[in-house]
Amino acid sequence: MDKILIGEMSWTDFQEKMKETDLVIMPVGVLEEHGQHNPLGTDTHIAESVAYEVGKATNLLVAPVLPYGYTTNIRNFAGTISLDPILYRDVLKSYCESFTKGGVKRILFINGHGGNTDILQMVSRDLFDKYGCFCMYTQWWEVLPQINKEWNCADHGGYFETSLMMAVNEKIIDMTKAKKAPDIQLTEKIKYSHGWKFNNARINVPANLYNLQKIGNVGDPLGANAKLGREMMEEYVKFNVELIEEMKKINF
Amino acid sequence: MKKVLIEEMSWVEFRSAMTDNDLIIFPLGSIEEHGPHNPLGADYLIAKKAAYDIGMKVNAPVAPLMPLGNASNLMGFPGTVTLDPELLRNVLLQVCEGFIKQGAKRFLFINGHGGNTSTIKIVSNDLYEKYKVFSTQTEWWIILKQMSEFPCNDHGGKHETSMTMVVDDSLVDMGKVNTVKRKNLTEKLIFEDELTLNGVSLPSTFPLDKVTPVGNYGARSEEASKELGKKMYETYINYCCELAEEIRKIPMV
Numbered sequence: 001m002d003k004i005l006i007g008e009m010s011w012t013d014f015q016e017k018m019k020e021t022d023l024v025i026m027p028v029g030v031l032e033e034h035g036q037h038n039p040l041g042t043d044t045h046i047a048e049s050v051a052y053e054v055g056k057a058t059n060l061l062v063a064p065v066l067p068y069g070y071t072t073n074i075r076n077f078a079g080t081i082s083l084d085p086i087l088y089r090d091v092l093k094s095y096c097e098s099f100t101k102g103g104v105k106r107i108l109f110i111n112g113h114g115g116n117t118d119i120l121q122m123v124s125r126d127l128f129d130k131y132g133c134f135c136m137y138t139q140w141w142e143v144l145p146q147i148n149k150e151w152n153c154a155d156h157g158g159y160f161e162t163s164l165m166m167a168v169n170e171k172i173i174d175m176t177k178a179k180k181a182p183d184i185q186l187t188e189k190i191k192y193s194h195g196w197k198f199n200n201a202r203i204n205v206p207a208n209l210y211n212l213q214k215i216g217n218v219g220d221p222l223g224a225n226a227k228l229g230r231e232m233m234e235e236y237v238k239f240n241v242e243l244i245e246e247m248k249k250i251n252f
Numbered sequence: 253m254k255k256v257l258i259e260e261m262s263w264v265e266f267r268s269a270m271t272d273n274d275l276i277i278f279p280l281g282s283i284e285e286h287g288p289h290n291p292l293g294a295d296y297l298i299a300k301k302a303a304y305d306i307g308m309k310v311n312a313p314v315a316p317l318m319p320l321g322n323a324s325n326l327m328g329f330p331g332t333v334t335l336d337p338e339l340l341r342n343v344l345l346q347v348c349e350g351f352i353k354q355g356a357k358r359f360l361f362i363n364g365h366g367g368n369t370s371t372i373k374i375v376s377n378d379l380y381e382k383y384k385v386f387s388t389q390t391e392w393w394i395i396l397k398q399m400s401e402f403p404c405n406d407h408g409g410k411h412e413t414s415m416t417m418v419v420d421d422s423l424v425d426m427g428k429v430n431t432v433k434r435k436n437l438t439e440k441l442i443f444e445d446e447l448t449l450n451g452v453s454l455p456s457t458f459p460l461d462k463v464t465p466v467g468n469y470g471a472r473s474e475e476a477s478k479e480l481g482k483k484m485y486e487t488y489i490n491y492c493c494e495l496a497e498e499i500r501k502i503p504m505v
Contacts, residue, residue, distance in 0.1 A: 006331060007293025007319070008423050011285035011467055014292065014331030031316055033263035040266060041259025041316065064283055064293060067259060067316035068347055079258060079266035081350035087342050094335050095320055098283075102330035171253070172260045216263055 004055040007064045017061055018103035023247060025062045026096070027051035028120065028137075030069030030113040033077035034157030034165075035217025037178035040079045041067065042157065042165050046140070047112030049168040050233065054110065054240045066095065071115045076210035085119055092123045100131045106247055109137035110240065134252060138243065140164065140236045147235050154194035158219025160232065167229030180220040184212040192218065256307035259316045266354070269313050274357035275500055277314045278348070279303035280372065282321030282365035285329035286408030287468025289428040290416050292331045294408065295321070297419045298392065299364030305489050306362065310496040315351065318343065322367040328461025337371045344375045352383050357504050359387035360496055366391065386502055390495065392488045400487050402480075405445040406470025407460075413473045414481030421478050431472045434463040445470045 002017075003009045006024070009017070029044025039045065048065045055062035071082045083091070096107055107127070109120050117139065124135035141153040141160070153160045158181075165173055185191040186207060190198050196205035209216070255261050258276075261269065281296020291297065296319045307314035323334045335343075348359055359379070361372050369391060376387045392415065393404035404411045409431070417424050434443035442448050443463060447456035460467065 005293075007283060007296065008291045008420075009331070010288050010290055010425070010428070011292060011329040011331045012288040012428070018330060031259060036262050036264045039260045039262060041257075044259060044316070064296065064319040066318075066320065068318070068343065075350075077263045078270065078354050079261065079263045081347055083343060083346050087339065087346065090339050091320070091335060091343060094339060095333055098327070098333035099331075101327055102332065172255070174262065177262065177264070 002059060004052070004060065004062050005064070006061050014061070014102060021060055022103060022105035023060055023108065023244065024099055024104045024106070025051045025055050025060055025108050025110060027062070027065040028069065028109050028111045028113065028116050029065055029067050030071050030115060031067055032071045032080040032113070033074055033216040034161065035178065035181070035215060035221060037174050037221060038157045038162060038165055038217070039172045042161065043112035045168050046164055047110045050140070050237060050240070051110040053233070053237045054244070057237060057241045058244050060244065063099070066091065069113050069116045070119055071113070073207055074209045074216070076208060077216055089119050089122050092119065093126055096123065096127050096133065096135070097131065100127070100133050105133055107133060107135045108240065108244060108247060109135065111137050111139045114139070114141070132252065134247070134250060136243065136247060138240055140232065143236055143239050144232055147239065151232060152194060155217070155219030157217030158221050159224050162221040162224035163226065163229035164232050165229070166224060166226040167233045170226055178221040178224070179215050180222060181215045181217050182213050254308070256304065256312070256314050258313050261313070266313065270355040273312060274355055275312045275360065275496060276351050276356045276358070277303045277307045277312050277360050277362060277496070279314065279317045279362045280321060280364065280368055281317060281319050282323050282367060283319060283331070283333040284323040284326045284365070285332050285467040286412060286416070287466055287473060288430060289425045289473060290408045290413055290468070291423045293319070294412060294416045295364035297423070298415050299362050301419050302392070302489060302492065303362040306492045306496060309489070309493045312496060315347065318347070321365045322371060323365070325457050325459050328459055329467050340368065340371045341374055341378070344372065345378055348375070348379055348385070348387070352385055357385055358499050358502070359385070360492070360499060361387065361389035362492065363389050363391045366393070384504070386499065386504065388499065390492050392484070395488055395491050396484055399491065400484065402484055403445070403471070406468070408468030409473050410471035410475045411484065413476035414478065415484060416481070417476065417478040418481040418485045429473045430466050431468065431474060432464055432466050434469050437463070443469070
């Protein structure tokens with residue numbers, strides 16, 4: 001098999017590869033709590049692992065993961081680290097800009113962390129505007145519920161995310177510490193249920209989770225299992241592989 | 253299972269790791285060319301492994317690797333990534349600030365890339381001034397130059413290739429090694445292992461693609477070996493472990 005991890009190939013390998021493709025896969029993560037049972041790097045581990053599988057399936061290059069991102073509402077948990085959002089945007093932009101100088105014209109971000117979404121939007125728009133570099137991103141919790149209705153994926157370190165993490169590396173999960181988190185609400189009507197909602201419609205709530213509960217996950221991780229995780233992983237990888245085939249066809 | 257990588261710990265495990273420890277090991281690298289035979293990740297791969305081994309030995313948490321660094325003079329080689337020093341400074345500062353809020357008072361930066369050196373020094377000053385937090389950095393080539401017989405003045409050459417082999421020799425393709433002398437800048441500004449004028453060495457940040465087509469320079473990569481790398485690596489790790497223990501003894505207010 002050809003090398004797919006950019007960090008493992010030489011500059012001449014990279015140059016050769018750019019003759020046959022201009023697409024790079026870039027995993028995006030964060031360091032933040034995911035309940036008492038999941039590792040702080042959960043989002044990073046998932047994104048990295050998915051990116052690698054997608055790279056293998058498509059024989060395309062995978063960029064080294066940046067393990068720091070933007071997180072707001074859970075900063076008070078130990079081990080959670082956030083970059084300023086504009087700094088994070090600038091870093092991602094520079095990272096991608098450097099690749100455009102080496103011949104990259106398309107980037108697929110595999111995003112493991114919801115807090116990064118808005119930043120990826122900004123970066124994608126800027127890169128196209130400035131360099132004609134076409135970027136897209138996918139997020140497992142958005143893609144999978146649309147593929148399988150039974151997978152609502154609306155948790156943080158809960159049933160679905162823990163299962164997915166198990167498919168990546170079961171050894172760094174301690175299920176003996178897994179606890180169902182209590183329901184949280186700010187007022188009687190502003191409640192968390194598959195995201196923050198007011199009268200059943202999603203709204204943005206900049207709440208500090210640590211003040212509401214000290215477990216860290218949202219949802220119930222009990223029952224999470226690697227089998228489900230592997231099924232989710234397989235579907236998500238498959239989706240990204242198909243998306244890449246389409247991205248390759250776009251003419252601009 | 254003993255965990256030292258922060259990204260593998262849960263938030264409660266990290267909290268308990270910080271109850272009787274206030275030192276964090278932080279690996280820093282770069283994605284950049286190191287000759288046709290070495291991986292683009294050479295700098296970060298070395299830093300990542302070293303930080304892990306040091307963390308295991310001195311029982312200190314290891315921060316997730318920052319893989320991007322400042323490498324603007326190597327941008328002529330595809331696959332190289334550069335970050336503006338101001339961005340790098342702010343990233344390091346903000347990550348450290350996060351850990352300081354959670355009890356960190358000392359940092360040991362394990363830096364795999366020369367282009368980061370100046371920025372990390374600035375960050376150390378920032379951290380001390382703002383938070384009275386102590387931090388310092390080690391770079392394998394600077395440490396070894398002073399305490400071993402290895403001159404380590406190459407880029408992807410004999411010494412760096414040997415170090416990369418210690419991480420994973422399947423990532424080094426010795427079949428592609430090609431050591432070429434860099435073009436001199438003037439008749440008197442000569443590239444040997446370093447840039448020199450009348451035999452006196454000078455720092456050089458000249459765009460590398462203007463003076464070599466291959467990307468590696470200095471001591472011949474052909475002479476690299478895993479054995480040599482192991483000697484260098486062990487010396488470096490031992491030094492860093494001793495330093496880490498010493499940093500722990502510094503009285504902090």
